[in-house]
Amino acid sequence: MKAIETFNLTKYYGKARGIVDLNLEVEEGEIFGFVGPNGAGKTTTIRTLLNFIFPTSGSARIFGLDVCRDSVKIRKVVGYLGGEMGYYDDLTVEGLLRYAASFHGGDTARLKELAEIFKVDLNKKIYSLSLGNKKKVGIIQALLHRPRLLILDEPTSGLDPLMQRRLFNLLREENRRGTTIFFSSHILSEVQRLCHRVAIIKEGRLISVEEIARLRRGQFTNVRISFRDGKAPRLELPGIAHQEEDNGSLHLFFNGDVNELLRLLARYEIDELWMEEPSLEEIFMHYYEKEGAR
Amino acid sequence: MKAVLWRELRVNGRSLLIWGAILMFLTFFTMSAFGAFEFEGQLDQYVELFPESMRKIFGLDRLSLSEPLGYYGTEVYIMVLLFGSIYAAILGAGLMAKEEEEKTIEFLLARPVSRAQILAGKLLALLVYVFLFNVLIGLSALAAFKSYVSSDYSRDALLGLLAAPFLAHLAFASFGFLLAFFFTRRRSAMPTSIGLVLAFYFCDVLATLSEKMEFLGYLTPFHYVNAADIVMNGQVGGINILVLLGASAAAMGASYILYRRRDILI
Numbered sequence: 001m002k003a004i005e006t007f008n009l010t011k012y013y014g015k016a017r018g019i020v021d022l023n024l025e026v027e028e029g030e031i032f033g034f035v036g037p038n039g040a041g042k043t044t045t046i047r048t049l050l051n052f053i054f055p056t057s058g059s060a061r062i063f064g065l066d067v068c069r070d071s072v073k074i075r076k077v078v079g080y081l082g083g084e085m086g087y088y089d090d091l092t093v094e095g096l097l098r099y100a101a102s103f104h105g106g107d108t109a110r111l112k113e114l115a116e117i118f119k120v121d122l123n124k125k126i127y128s129l130s131l132g133n134k135k136k137v138g139i140i141q142a143l144l145h146r147p148r149l150l151i152l153d154e155p156t157s158g159l160d161p162l163m164q165r166r167l168f169n170l171l172r173e174e175n176r177r178g179t180t181i182f183f184s185s186h187i188l189s190e191v192q193r194l195c196h197r198v199a200i201i202k203e204g205r206l207i208s209v210e211e212i213a214r215l216r217r218g219q220f221t222n223v224r225i226s227f228r229d230g231k232a233p234r235l236e237l238p239g240i241a242h243q244e245e246d247n248g249s250l251h252l253f254f255n256g257d258v259n260e261l262l263r264l265l266a267r268y269e270i271d272e273l274w275m276e277e278p279s280l281e282e283i284f285m286h287y288y289e290k291e292g293a294r
Numbered sequence: 295m296k297a298v299l300w301r302e303l304r305v306n307g308r309s310l311l312i313w314g315a316i317l318m319f320l321t322f323f324t325m326s327a328f329g330a331f332e333f334e335g336q337l338d339q340y341v342e343l344f345p346e347s348m349r350k351i352f353g354l355d356r357l358s359l360s361e362p363l364g365y366y367g368t369e370v371y372i373m374v375l376l377f378g379s380i381y382a383a384i385l386g387a388g389l390m391a392k393e394e395e396e397k398t399i400e401f402l403l404a405r406p407v408s409r410a411q412i413l414a415g416k417l418l419a420l421l422v423y424v425f426l427f428n429v430l431i432g433l434s435a436l437a438a439f440k441s442y443v444s445s446d447y448s449r450d451a452l453l454g455l456l457a458a459p460f461l462a463h464l465a466f467a468s469f470g471f472l473l474a475f476f477f478t479r480r481r482s483a484m485p486t487s488i489g490l491v492l493a494f495y496f497c498d499v500l501a502t503l504s505e506k507m508e509f510l511g512y513l514t515p516f517h518y519v520n521a522a523d524i525v526m527n528g529q530v531g532g533i534n535i536l537v538l539l540g541a542s543a544a545a546m547g548a549s550y551i552l553y554r555r556r557d558i559l560i
Contacts, residue, residue, distance in 0.1 A: 013557075052403055053557040072408050080404040084560055086397030090305065102297040103405035141401070 001064055003028045003149050003180040004049065008058035011044050018044035020204045021058070026182055028063075031175050033191035033198035033212070034184040041204040042184040043083060046153050049182075050080055062149065076104070079147035081138045083154040083184075089127035093120055093137055097144060104145040114140040117170060118163070131158040139167060149180045156190055168194050189277055222278040223252040223261070228269035237264055253278070295407065298415030306385065306423060313381045314427050318434035320377075321370050325438030328365045350502050353522035362439065362447040367455060367521030374431055374459050375519065376495060382424050382463040383487035386470030389416045390553075391483040397560045409553050417546055420467050428460040454530045458519035461530070461538040465515040466491055468545035475552050515541065 004026035011018035019041040026032045036042055047053045049060055051071035060067045062074045087096050094111070101108045115122050118136040129137065135158045142150060150171070156164050171194060175181055185191050191198050192212055200207040220241065225232070226249035235243060239256015254261060258275075265273070337359040341349060349355045352372070357364035390413075393399040402412060435456060439447075470487040477483035494514040501511030511517040518534035 013559075047558075050404060052400065053559065054555060072406050075404060076406040078404075080400075082400040082404070084397055085400045085404075086560075087401060088301075088398055089396065099297065099301060100401070100405065103407060142404075 001028055002026065002061070003030075004032075004060070004062055004182060006045075006049075006058065006060040009045070009048060009055055009060050010057045011041075011048055011053065012056045017041075017204045018056075019048075019201075022201075022204075022206050024199060024206065024209075026180065028180050029175070029178060030197060031171070031181040031183060031195045033195035034182060034201065035186065035188055035191050035198055036201035037186055040201045042186075042201060043153055044204075045201070046080075046082075046151055046182075046184060049151060050075065050078070076145075077148040079142035079145065079150045081135075081142040081150075081152045081155050083157070085138055087126045087134065087137060087141075089125070091126055092122065093124055093126065093129070094122040096126055096137065097122075097141060100141040101144055107145060110144055110146070111140070114143060117166060132160060132163065135159055136163065139170075143170075143174065147179065149182065150174065151182045153184050154186070155183065156185065156187075164190070220253055220255045220278055221258070222274075222276045223250075223254050224272075224274040225250045225252070225265065226271040226273075228271050233268065235264060237261060295411040295415040295418075297405075298402070298407070298412055299418050302389065302416055302419035303422065306419070309381075309385065310423055310427060313377070314430040317374060317377060317427075317431050320373055321431055321434045322438045324370045324373070325366065325435065325442055328362065328369075329442035347503050351499055353520065356522040357525060362443040362445060363451050363455065363525045366435070366439075366452070367525050370435070371455055371459070371521045375462060375516065376491070378427065378431070378459055378463045379466040379491045379495075379515075380488050381427065382420075382467035383470035383473075383491050384484050385423060386420055386467035386472075387474045387477075387483040387487040389420060389471060389474070391474040391477065394558075394560060395481075399558055400560060403558060410550060413546075413550055413553055417468075417471065420471065421464070424460065424463045424467050428456070428463065431459070432456040448525075448528050451525050451528045454524040454528070455521060458521075458524055458530045458534075461535060461542075462515045462519045464542045465538050465545070468542040468549075472545040472549045472552075475549060475556070 002025050004024060006022050006024045009022040009024075010020050022041075022045060024045075034042055034045070044053070048055050049062060049067055051067050051074075054068060062078065065074050067074060088099070091099065093115070097111050097115075098106075098108060101111065112122075114120075118140060120133060120136050120140065124133075126134070126137070135155070139152075139155060142152065155167065159167060168190075171181055171183075181194075183191065183195060188198075195212055197209060197211050199209045227233075230248040232245045232248055232250040235250070235252070237256060237260060239254055239261070240252050241255060242253040244251045252261075341354050341359060344354070346355070352368050354368055357367050359365050359368065393402060403409075435452075439452065466487075469490060470483075473487050473490065474483040477486060495516055497507075497510045497514045498516035500507040501509070501514070501517065515538055518538050519530070524530055
């Protein structure tokens with residue numbers, strides 16, 4: 001059974017585009033990344049899956065259940081963390097989590113354990129929490145009832161790198177226990193670290209669904225070199241997909257062997273060297289250029 | 295539903311105590327003055343000096359200030375009715391609006407409860423609060439009657455005067471609840487519901503004063519809980535009860551229909 005399936009799912013807010021003809025399949029047991037720039041329709045998709053909003057046309061199923069008709073049944077087995085979710089300011093962390101648990105038969109067995117993992121003080125009032133700590137509480141409330149499917153909308157925003165790693169470790173562990181994870185983000189690198197497959201969404205439309213392993217093989221790096229004498233040479237090396245001179249510095253789009261590039265660059269006097277992960281858009285532009293040329 | 299109900303019952307306790315205490319005090323304090331005036335009958339002479347329109351508005355054309363129920367019906371009842379309606383409307387408007395304003399609605403909707411269950415939990419809490427509020431005022435009024443009133447009065451009519459505001463409050467609570475769906479922010483939903491109460495009161499006053507405006511009266515909940523009518527008839531009219539309960543049920547039903555297919559965006 002598929003964990004999530006959407007069939008030509010479309011949502012317009014009046015005339016404003018949300019998502020258009022989205023066809024998505026998430027297998028049970030996988031960690032699925034959902035990536036796109038802000039405003040691409042990630043949150044719209046997720047809100048439709050949880051039936052906070054109603055599709056304009058098309059439909060969607062979670063574990064074979066219709067998201068509109070069987071919404072209550074679905075939410076029994078789904079844990080959700082919203083990007084802008086608010087929590088009741090007057091409650092303590094424990095009060096909030098107990099309130100959450102009371103909808104699921106009051107099972108609070110995991111409450112202490114999860115609070116321990118994320119180092120959350122259960123006695124603090126919600127309003128006194130920092131953004132990152134609120135996020136942690138949000139993650140705990142999503143995991144509390146051991147859901148079969150976790151839907152996380154930008155869960156890492158506001159978390160420091162240490163907490164991010166804890167979260168990822170925990171998500172991997174949940175996944176090993178069989179939990180399917182649907183993870184939205186606008187940062188490709190974090191999706192790469194965690195997910196098995198990734199869907200790319202842009203301007204409301206699904207551009208493609210790829211396996212991370214396959215994407216990584218074609219991983220590009222942005223290289224910028226500024227030369228001491230202010231004259232950029234033309235480099236010949238396998239893996240240089242694109243090079244461009246710009247005011248005495250050279251800009252490469254590179255997916256070859258970095259060692260070879262460094263050996264080649266050693267012949268020149270170099271002022272500065274930058275190597276960075278390209279933006280999502282750059283990767284996919286080049287990725288699809290290459291696919292098209294083949 | 296139960297979880298939502300319990301939470302609402304806990305969260306709104308403080309505002310009930312504040313509003314309830316103020317109106318209990320006003321009721322008792324205002325009634326205590328009756329003891330001083332009771333046998334003098336002078337008040338009615340002063341009332342004769344008021345313009346007729348004013349006497350009509352306060353029901354003094356039919357009620358006498360020197361009688362316990364007349365005094366309660368003109369001096370205390372109007373405060374309970376008006377302030378209570380404002381309290382009820384604000385409370386009703388806040389119940390859903392605060393979830394959207396504080397962005398907790400996603401948290402709530404992510405639980406395995408249907409929207410109907412969420413509304414039912416909130417409406418039940420609303421009902422409990424409006425009821426408790428009226429019980430508090432009723433207790434205060436009964437205590438005041440016991441302490442300061444020695445002359446005869448109709449117990450049935452007094453019970454009518456104590457029960458009728460509950461019906462009006464319930465109607466305004468439901469209107470406020472419904473109104474909140476048209477205003478996603480509490481900032482605007484609350485003042486609007488206060489405005490609604492005052493507008494309806496104004497309609498009632500207009501209907502009392504002008505025969506041309508009489509039709510307006512039938513549109514406002516205040517018309518159905520007129521103090522003079524209750525004292526004269528010794529009870530709240532059965533049709534009046536039905537109209538107010540019907541209006542409340544209609545507003546609650548409309549909120550359910552509206553909310554069932556509503557897009558929740560925060």
